[in-house]
Amino acid sequence: MFDRVRNDERLLQESPPTPNQLHFKDKEADSLYFAFLVLGVGSVLPSFIYGASVDYFNQVSTSAYLEFPLNAALNAVLFVFSVINALYLDRLGFTLRIFYGFIAMAACLGALPVLYALHSLRVIGDTAYYWLLIADASLLGAADACAQASLYGVTSAACPPLYTQALMQGVSVCGTSVTLLRVVIKLFIRDVLLSSHLFFAGCALYCLVSAAQYAVIRLRYPLFRRFLNDAATTSPTLMRRAYEVSPKGTVVKPAESMSFRGQVLILLSRWPVLEVCLMLLAIHAQQFLVVPSIIGLAHDFIGSDWSAVLAIATYQIGDLIGRGPLSTAYMVPMRYIWRGVLLRWLNILGICVCLPPYVLSGSPYPMLVFAFLFGLSAGWLATSVMFHASGRVDVKERETTGYLNILAIFLGFIVGSAAAFPLKSFVWAFPKMWVRWHDATL
Numbered sequence: 001m002f003d004r005v006r007n008d009e010r011l012l013q014e015s016p017p018t019p020n021q022l023h024f025k026d027k028e029a030d031s032l033y034f035a036f037l038v039l040g041v042g043s044v045l046p047s048f049i050y051g052a053s054v055d056y057f058n059q060v061s062t063s064a065y066l067e068f069p070l071n072a073a074l075n076a077v078l079f080v081f082s083v084i085n086a087l088y089l090d091r092l093g094f095t096l097r098i099f100y101g102f103i104a105m106a107a108c109l110g111a112l113p114v115l116y117a118l119h120s121l122r123v124i125g126d127t128a129y130y131w132l133l134i135a136d137a138s139l140l141g142a143a144d145a146c147a148q149a150s151l152y153g154v155t156s157a158a159c160p161p162l163y164t165q166a167l168m169q170g171v172s173v174c175g176t177s178v179t180l181l182r183v184v185i186k187l188f189i190r191d192v193l194l195s196s197h198l199f200f201a202g203c204a205l206y207c208l209v210s211a212a213q214y215a216v217i218r219l220r221y222p223l224f225r226r227f228l229n230d231a232a233t234t235s236p237t238l239m240r241r242a243y244e245v246s247p248k249g250t251v252v253k254p255a256e257s258m259s260f261r262g263q264v265l266i267l268l269s270r271w272p273v274l275e276v277c278l279m280l281l282a283i284h285a286q287q288f289l290v291v292p293s294i295i296g297l298a299h300d301f302i303g304s305d306w307s308a309v310l311a312i313a314t315y316q317i318g319d320l321i322g323r324g325p326l327s328t329a330y331m332v333p334m335r336y337i338w339r340g341v342l343l344r345w346l347n348i349l350g351i352c353v354c355l356p357p358y359v360l361s362g363s364p365y366p367m368l369v370f371a372f373l374f375g376l377s378a379g380w381l382a383t384s385v386m387f388h389a390s391g392r393v394d395v396k397e398r399e400t401t402g403y404l405n406i407l408a409i410f411l412g413f414i415v416g417s418a419a420a421f422p423l424k425s426f427v428w429a430f431p432k433m434w435v436r437w438h439d440a441t442l
Helices: 008-013 027-043 045-049 051-060 067-088 090-120 126-158 161-188 192-220 222-230 236-245 260-268 271-290 306-329 334-352 365-392 395-441
Strands: none
Touching (some): 027 222, 045 090, 045 161, 051 161, 051 192, 051 306, 067 126, 090 126, 090 192, 090 236, 126 222, 126 395, 161 306, 192 222, 236 395, 260 271, 260 395, 271 395, 365 395
C-alpha cells in the first residue's frame, strides 16, 4: 500500500513535511504505522459507543434520551482526567497509563451487560441502574483519558507527524467500524438487547487487543524504541521517567520549566499554538453538536431506528475518507481552516432543515448527503490541523503541545454535547414559534 521511502530521523528534527514528502522506509515502518492506526481505533471507542447504541439505552432505561447524560458524563470526565493526566500522572510514564487505561476501558464496557442483568433481576432498582450507568460512563471517560491523552502525548513527543496522522485515521476507522458493526449485528440479531450486549462485548475485546498491541510495539519494535531513545532528551515525561528509574547521579533531573505545568501557559500565550487549539475545539464542538443527537431526530423512514443508524454510518464513512485518502493526498493549509469551519455551519443548517417538519424532511437522501459532507469536512480539517501543529513549536515543546491539542478536542466534545440539547429544543420549538409570530403579524 505504501511504496515510498521515508527518512524517519530527518522528520524527527524538522517541521512536518508535505504529504508528498511522507515516505515509508521499510516493512517495519509500515507495520508501526498500522499498529498506531489500530491504537487510534481503540483510543476513541468510548466516544462512539453511546451514539451507536441509542436504541439500546432508550429501551433499558425509563429516562428519555439517556444518551445525553451519558455523553455529558463521559466527555466531562474525559476532559478533567486528561488535565490530571498531564499535570500529575506523568511520573508513571507512558506505557503504564496507556496499557492499563485500555484494560480499564474493557472492564467498563464489559460491565454494561452485567448492570443490565442485575437490573432485570431486580437486584438494583431503576434509580440505582440509572446512576450506575452514569458512573460507568464516568469511569470509562477517566480510563480513556489516561490511554488516549498519553498515546497522543508519546506520539507527539517521539514520533514523526505521520504517526499522528495514523492515530487520526484510526479515529475515523473506529467511527465507521463501530457503526457498521452495529448495523450488521442489528441485521442478523433482531433482539436489541442481545445484539447490544454482543456489541459491547466485542468493543471490550478490542480494548484488550489495543492494550496488547501497545505492549508489543513497546517491547518488540526497534523503530519505536529508537524514536523513544531519540526523544529522551526532549520529552519531559521520558526525561523524568529516566531520572526516577536510574541510579542517583547518573541522569540529570529535568527542569520544572520543561513540564506540562511549566510550558502550558507559555505555549498558550503564542497565537500559533492557541490557534491550533481553537481550531480543534471548534471542529469537534460542531461534530458533537450534531452527531448523534440532532441526526438521531430525523424521520425514521425504515423503522426500528434504522434511519438514524444509517445517517450516522454515512457521517462516519465521510469522516473516514476525510482522515484517510483526502488527508494522505492533500493537507488543508492552515490559512484555509477557519473558512472551512465557517462553511460547516451551513452544513449544520442543512442537517437541521432535514428534520421534521422542515422542508427537506420528506426524503431520507438530503440528510444522508449532508451527513456525508459533514463527516468528510470534520475528518479532513481535524487531521490537517493535527498534522501542522507540531511544526509550529520547538521539538522540546511537542509533548506539551500534543496534550494541549487533545485537551482542546475533549473540550470541544463537552461544548458540543452541552449545546446539543438546547439546539434540539430550538429545532423542535421553532416551527411553533414561527406560526405564533406569523399569526400575530396578520
